[in-house]
Amino acid sequence: MSDDEQQDSEIVGQSEAAESEIDAALESTVAVSEDEGTGFRPLGLDLAGGNQLAAKRRPTVLILAGEVETGKTSIYAALYERFGRGPFAGRLFAGSETIPGFEKRCHGWRMQSGDHDPLMEHTALADLHWLHMRIRDSERQRDLQDLLFVDYNGEIFADIASGSSSENDRTFLRRGDHVGVVLDGGKLCDPTQRQAALQRASYLVDELMNPGVLADPKALFVLISKFDLLAAANEEQRNAAEQVAVRVSELINERVDTHDAPILRVAARSETDLFPLGHGLSELLDLMTERPALYVMNGPPSVPVSDAFTGFTA
């Protein structure tokens, strides 16, 4: 076996391992029914719902990993809210099995929630974490694509970064086709919080890079959330903030051959009119749709023609 073939084989092996762990990953999700929920149409997918979806289609899984209140939920909500206003980034909304979940998450941004500044409710540990969305390119040249978003409470990622989570608690990470390390743009442009944010992100990257935590470290990318706050800062603070994001990307690249972890900049719901709703989500969608899943990126294994088959065709 050549070096290339060996590498391919290893990568395929990793992907197959990731596939086989889907059940374990979903089982690690605590299935909690919510009293205020809609019962039959849940506010997110639980174990059974996630398994059912994975059995029907092979969804592309996005995990946004970041501390509490870094804006992870806002990103998912903004994507849905943006589609609620028409086709977005050359794509069409094609359905969702978790519309009530998106609706609840978008509520604090809407007039129906009252007269106040837009706000996003904190994701509770007991919430149902898996959100589903189906999209398609506007030209309808490609097949429908199912996306599964993992909306976990930030405390889970804090535990992972500190090494205090169990292996079982981390199994969902192996399911991620795309895993974004989320940096809070507001903290990055605050000199009193910047270095601490970098340090905590580096701890998280360290843990994520440990063997077996992710299906493939090439799933990693960096995402600056609340980019509107960063953009509103002075040039010096902006540059310093960008350097933190670059450093986190380097931390990933240094340990993954031929990988250049992209840096995305997202203002999900800008606090000023500087950015439109969902600024930067177009690039996130590109990332998910241009390289939908690890198994696609890695390609199928080469299948040698068996002797029996050769004999049969002869």
Add this chain to the structure above:
Amino acid sequence: MSEIQRSVMMVGLPESGKSTFLGALYYLLRNARDERLALREEPSERQYLQELEDKWLRYKPFERSQHPGAKLIELALGGSELGEFSLAIPDISGETYSHLWEDGVWSESVGDLARDNEGLIVFLHPETLKKPELIDVKKEKKGEGDWIPWSPELSPTQAVLCDLLETIEEKRQASLPRIAVVISAWDAVVELGLEPERWLELEVPLLWQMLHAQADARQFKCFGISAQGGDVADEKTRLKLAQDKDPLERIINGPGAHGLLDPLLWLLGS
């Protein structure tokens, strides 16, 4: 030989125009005014239909349907385009659909219909649409004391209808059949000069995308129809509409449609 049984399911939230459509449709079919489709015999259960027809003929606004679940309606129909058949077209109250969205509870009869129908008519009323309006970040806020917690009934119409279609598809365990989208009270938007599908795209974009994205697998078509011809809650409009000798003359059709029968004929046609 037993008669061919066909069925369609009307889907819509409260006050979306389902019952008004049904009242006008019954009058049209009963008077055999369109050779494409007409009633062959009086339905055995016709009191409810007569009530709807009566309201429509008296130019009365239709209140929310109060009956729980579905009012079963069967019509023996025949005509130049589809031959003879029996059509089940139950009137399912908007409240039933609201509960389905809010609580996820199917009544047995509605569940059966969701499974077995061969076409959906989705009703939208332009003036009862709930839209997802964002808080204006530029506007100064009064304070933070009036937070209204989320509950399903606060959701926009487009989200509820998309979810209902997902739910029906799940119930069927198969892809959805043809979908006719009826934009009722078309008189309210006729001045915009839009094709019905364009109106849907602009005003109910989530639903339009969901239908358009899968249009190669399941067909959909939009119809603009005003069965009342105007806002009959307004006395002047009522009197004006009543000047027509033929009650059917007041019906307004959007571009490309020829009458109330179009959605049905399209759904049931080959």
